[in-house]
Amino acid sequence: MEDAELDSSELGTHSYWQQAYIKEINNFEENGDPGDVWFGEDSAMRIVNWICKCGIDKDTAIIDLGCGNGYTLSELAREGFTNLLGIDYCPEAIILAEKVAKSEFPDLKFQMPTNRDEWLECSKEFEKLWHFPHVIGAIDGKHILIQCPFNSGAEYYNYKSQFSIVLLALVDAQYNFMYVHIGTQGRISDGGVLQGCSLKRMMNEKSLNLP
Numbered sequence: 001m002e003d004a005e006l007d008s009s010e011l012g013t014h015s016y017w018q019q020a021y022i023k024e025i026n027n028f029e030e031n032g033d034p035g036d037v038w039f040g041e042d043s044a045m046r047i048v049n050w051i052c053k054c055g056i057d058k059d060t061a062i063i064d065l066g067c068g069n070g071y072t073l074s075e076l077a078r079e080g081f082t083n084l085l086g087i088d089y090c091p092e093a094i095i096l097a098e099k100v101a102k103s104e105f106p107d108l109k110f111q112m113p114t115n116r117d118e119w120l121e122c123s124k125e126f127e128k129l130w131h132f133p134h135v136i137g138a139i140d141g142k143h144i145l146i147q148c149p150f151n152s153g154a155e156y157y158n159y160k161s162q163f164s165i166v167l168l169a170l171v172d173a174q175y176n177f178m179y180v181h182i183g184t185q186g187r188i189s190d191g192g193v194l195q196g197c198s199l200k201r202m203m204n205e206k207s208l209n210l211p
């Protein structure tokens with residue numbers, strides 16, 4: 001088969017996931033339905049079983065990036081893993097995951113903060129540990145090297161003369177990831193990545209519920 005660029009999918013847009021999770025939060029509140037496991041429960045369980053067989057300690061830190069409703073993490077918690085963190089760039093996914101996990105797995109952690117008190121807690125930690133008042137997170141980008149995608153010219157060519165996509169991350173005072181955005185073309189600066197990501201949009205719309 002010839003290499004060809006695939007059409008972009010609406011699944012790659014933040015608005016798609018936001019709408020999906022708003023519906024799923026309503027479904028959960030009305031019917032107790034935890035929502036879709038997007039790649040199917042079988043796939044999630046294959047990952048869980050693989051992790052169980054790796055022989056790692058049960059307190060090994062595991063991050064589920066793009067955790068959705070948190071199904072994979074709940075199953076890992078059921079297997080006895082204790083240091084689990086779910087991250088999603090869609091705050092609605094975090095709200096859903098927290099609601100779903102609340103009764104059975106209250107110790108599961110999901111980021112990022114979704115209300116004023118959680119942000120204040122975050123800021124207190126920065127002041128206590130680093131003596132920076134009024135800070136709610138530390139942000140930076142990391143280039144993930146890739147092979148040049150077909151027909152993409154200099155789109156992914158970065159200032160270090162490599163091809164990459166950018167992982168933009170916001171961390172709390174103890175380096176825990178709170179927000180990630182992955183996939184922006186490597187030629188774009190960290191500032192440009194921030195401009196185009198949902199974190200900035202939520203800051204502009206004042207929907208982060210900051211104090």
Ligand SMILES: C[S@@+](CC[C@H](N)C(=O)[O-])C[C@H]1O[C@@H](n2cnc3c(N)ncnc32)[C@H](O)[C@@H]1O
Pocket residue numbers: 012017036037038039040044065066067068069070071087088089090093180181182183
């Ligand atoms: C296909 S769903 C999978 C959800 C869950 N892991 C599951 O298996 O049910 C993809 C998830 O990744 C999140 N996501 C998509 N693009 C992302 C990005 N660039 N950065 C962080 N999260 C992203 C979406 O909000 C969505 O929750």
